[in-house]
Amino acid sequence: MRPFACPNCRRLNHFEVRVCPDCSATLGYDPGIDRFRFLADQGTVWRDREGAAADLVVCANNNAYGICNWLTTPEADGGMCRACRHNRTIPDLNDPAVPPLWAKVEEAKRRLFHTLIRLGLPLETKAEERDGVQGLAFDFLHAGDGATGGTKIITGHDEGLITLDVSEADDAHREQVRLAMGEPYRTLLGHFRHEVGHHYWSRLVATDPDRLEAFRALFGDERTDYAAALQAHYNGGAQPWTEDFVSSYATSHPWEDFAETFAHYLHIVDVLATARGFDLSLTAFGGSDGDGHVAVEFDPYRADAPALTAEMAPVSFAMNAVNRAMGQPDLYPFHLSDAIAAKLAFMQQMVADARAANSQAMAEHHQPEVMGVAS
Structure with a gap:
C-alpha cells in the first residue's frame, strides 16, 4: 500500500504508525477515507489534513490492549473497528510472551483488511450470517492457552472461521516451520491472504453454479478427496510442481490452488499499489507504450488481470535486483505463466x-460504510 502522510505535519509514515515521529501527533486510521486523522483540540476531536472533524473514536482494542490504530464510529458493535470486529477469540494475554506476538498478528490482519476493503469485497461477521452468506471470524490462539489444552494448533479455515497460532509471529518459530514444511515463502500476511482465500471460495464460488463450473474447468474438481x-x-506422492501452479502447495488440491492463487492476487495488488504510492513506474521496461509512465487511471484495486501482470513483471524484476544488491534472495521468485x-x-x-x-447491496440498504475510498 502507499505511504500515509501525517495529517498534521505531512511526514510520510507506515501503515502501523500510532504517533507521528516528527510532530508527535496521535494518529488513527480512518478506513472511510483511507487516510489517517490526528487527535486535535486538546485531544478531543479527530481531524483530517484539511482540518475537517469526524465523529469517530478509537477501536475498543486500542482502549483495552493498545493493540489497534484504527478508528470507528461511536455506535460500532462492541466499539470494534472494521478489522477487529471479526475477532472471535484472542489469545490468553497473561503470558508476557503473547501480547507482542498478538500485536504482530493484528498488524498483518489490518493490512489484509485494508486490501479487502479497497477491493470492495463483502466482509460480513459471523453475527451477520444469513442464508447463503458466510461470515468471517478469527480465532487467535497460543499453545500455552488453557483453551487449547496444550494441543497443537493448526492454522486453517473452516466455514468462515480462520484459526491462527500466534506463535507464527515469532520469527524463529516460523522459520523452523517453514523449513520443516518446505515452504520457501511463509509470512503472517501470506497466511491471512491464503486462509481468507478459502473463505471467499465458500462465499463467492461455492454459492454460484456458473462460477463453480468455471472454477472446476480452470482449477480442477474440488470434490476430490x-x-x-x-x-x-x-508424503511425496503429489503431482509435480509445474508452471501451471503458483506454488508447490497449490498442486495438492483445487481448494489449495485457489487459495494460493487468491493470496498471490492480493500480493500483486498490494505490491503495485505500494509502487504506485511512491510514484515508481517501470512500464517502459516491460510495457508497450514506451513513455515510461503508468497511466494515470491505472488502479491496482480495479485493474484487470493483463494490466496487473504487465505491471508486475518490471516491478518484480527491480525488487529482485535490489534484493540481490543486498545479498538477499529474490523477493519475488515467481514466474506468471499463461496458466497462472x-x-x-x-x-x-x-x-x-x-x-x-x-x-449495489449497500446502496439498497443505505449503508454508510465507504467501500471505494480516495487514493
Whole structure:
C-alpha cells in the first residue's frame, strides 16, 4: 500500500504508525477515507489534513490492549473497528510472551483488511450470517492457552472461521516451520491472504453454479478427496510442481490452488499499489507504450488481470535486483505463466463481480460504510 502522510505535519509514515515521529501527533486510521486523522483540540476531536472533524473514536482494542490504530464510529458493535470486529477469540494475554506476538498478528490482519476493503469485497461477521452468506471470524490462539489444552494448533479455515497460532509471529518459530514444511515463502500476511482465500471460495464460488463450473474447468474438481490429497502431497506422492501452479502447495488440491492463487492476487495488488504510492513506474521496461509512465487511471484495486501482470513483471524484476544488491534472495521468485495468468484473471473477475454486487447491496440498504475510498 502507499505511504500515509501525517495529517498534521505531512511526514510520510507506515501503515502501523500510532504517533507521528516528527510532530508527535496521535494518529488513527480512518478506513472511510483511507487516510489517517490526528487527535486535535486538546485531544478531543479527530481531524483530517484539511482540518475537517469526524465523529469517530478509537477501536475498543486500542482502549483495552493498545493493540489497534484504527478508528470507528461511536455506535460500532462492541466499539470494534472494521478489522477487529471479526475477532472471535484472542489469545490468553497473561503470558508476557503473547501480547507482542498478538500485536504482530493484528498488524498483518489490518493490512489484509485494508486490501479487502479497497477491493470492495463483502466482509460480513459471523453475527451477520444469513442464508447463503458466510461470515468471517478469527480465532487467535497460543499453545500455552488453557483453551487449547496444550494441543497443537493448526492454522486453517473452516466455514468462515480462520484459526491462527500466534506463535507464527515469532520469527524463529516460523522459520523452523517453514523449513520443516518446505515452504520457501511463509509470512503472517501470506497466511491471512491464503486462509481468507478459502473463505471467499465458500462465499463467492461455492454459492454460484456458473462460477463453480468455471472454477472446476480452470482449477480442477474440488470434490476430490481433500484429506487424501494433502496426505499424498506431504508424503511425496503429489503431482509435480509445474508452471501451471503458483506454488508447490497449490498442486495438492483445487481448494489449495485457489487459495494460493487468491493470496498471490492480493500480493500483486498490494505490491503495485505500494509502487504506485511512491510514484515508481517501470512500464517502459516491460510495457508497450514506451513513455515510461503508468497511466494515470491505472488502479491496482480495479485493474484487470493483463494490466496487473504487465505491471508486475518490471516491478518484480527491480525488487529482485535490489534484493540481490543486498545479498538477499529474490523477493519475488515467481514466474506468471499463461496458466497462472488465467487463474489470476478468474480472481480479478470474481472480485469485480463481488464488488459490484456489494456496492449495489449497500446502496439498497443505505449503508454508510465507504467501500471505494480516495487514493
